[in-house]
Amino acid sequence: MGILNVTPDSFSDGGRSATLDAALRNAEQMLIDGAAMIDVGGESTRPGATPVSVDEELARVCPVVERLVSELGALVSVDTSSPDVMHEAARLGAGMINDVRALRREGALEAAAASGLPVCLMHMRGEPDSMQQHTDYAQSIEDEVNEFLATRITACTAAGIPRERLLLDPGFGFGKSLEDNLRLYHRMAQLHEFNLPLLIGTSRKSMIGNALGRAVEDRLAGNLALTALAVREGARLLRVHDVAPTVDAVDMAWAVLQEGTIR
Numbered sequence: 001m002g003i004l005n006v007t008p009d010s011f012s013d014g015g016r017s018a019t020l021d022a023a024l025r026n027a028e029q030m031l032i033d034g035a036a037m038i039d040v041g042g043e044s045t046r047p048g049a050t051p052v053s054v055d056e057e058l059a060r061v062c063p064v065v066e067r068l069v070s071e072l073g074a075l076v077s078v079d080t081s082s083p084d085v086m087h088e089a090a091r092l093g094a095g096m097i098n099d100v101r102a103l104r105r106e107g108a109l110e111a112a113a114a115s116g117l118p119v120c121l122m123h124m125r126g127e128p129d130s131m132q133q134h135t136d137y138a139q140s141i142e143d144e145v146n147e148f149l150a151t152r153i154t155a156c157t158a159a160g161i162p163r164e165r166l167l168l169d170p171g172f173g174f175g176k177s178l179e180d181n182l183r184l185y186h187r188m189a190q191l192h193e194f195n196l197p198l199l200i201g202t203s204r205k206s207m208i209g210n211a212l213g214r215a216v217e218d219r220l221a222g223n224l225a226l227t228a229l230a231v232r233e234g235a236r237l238l239r240v241h242d243v244a245p246t247v248d249a250v251d252m253a254w255a256v257l258q259e260g261t262i263r
């Protein structure tokens with residue numbers, strides 16, 4: 001899963017059309033490099049970021065989703081917590097909803113159910129602008145994550161979203177300390193008890209920066225190590241910025257795990 005940020009702070013030049021063309025070129029390259037899916041996010045979940053209005057998020061996301069689908073025939077996931085954005089993106093041909101708030105926003109369960117799309121449920125404690133204050137957990141991090149995801153799966157099935165449409169994501173970096181992230185990564189296979197596909201997102205995140213003392217632009221090697229481990233632990237989707245190197249890391253790990261077969 002290639003990450004496509006369409007927040008203005010992810011493009012130095014600002015300007016919507018420049019952003020749109022740049023986004024499409026970026027997405028096309030990720031597809032050429034082997035991405036199975038493009039994740040389009042219009043709300044920067046940066047801690048402390050000012051919340052984006054729904055209209056602004058729609059203005060950023062919808063033109064990109066529409067062109068990715070119509071011009072590139074891409075499988076697009078939309079990284080949003082907003083019911084309106086879910087609805088519009090599904091209408092424009094998005095193939096998956098990726099919600100870092102696991103459909104907890106008012107109306108999100110209903111919008112996701114109505115969309116008929118697969119949904120990735122991710123664990124986050126609190127809200128992006130407060131999550132890093134709450135990194136002390138009463139119970140173990142892995143039990144906190146499992147319990148949370150179990151409740152969200154129940155909420156989804158109760159809202160008419162069949163569990164076969166769900167994917168799970170432990171939410172690395174969302175309200176978690178380095179120790180939490182490493183411990184959770186080591187126990188990732190515990191999530192297989194739900195028998196649902198796992199999506200893992202660690203690309204360029206501070207867990208790599210903190211573990212290695214690397215700036216955000218120097219975290220690729222760290223994430224390739226994590227990628228190989230995630231493949232071994234049975235993860236099925238890896239949400240990354242650097243698609244080409246990640247495809248090699250996945251293929252190499254897969255060749256070992258499948259004893260010599262390579263795609």
Ligand SMILES: Nc1nc2[nH]c(S[C@@H](C(=O)O)c3ccccc3)nc2c(=O)[nH]1
Nearest residue numbers: 045046047098120122169171172201202
């Ligand atoms: N499913 C799934 N969706 C995701 N969206 C993101 S945004 C994150 C980033 O660093 O990309 C981020 C966090 C904080 C600020 C900016 C960007 N992370 C994930 C993830 O780990 N899993």
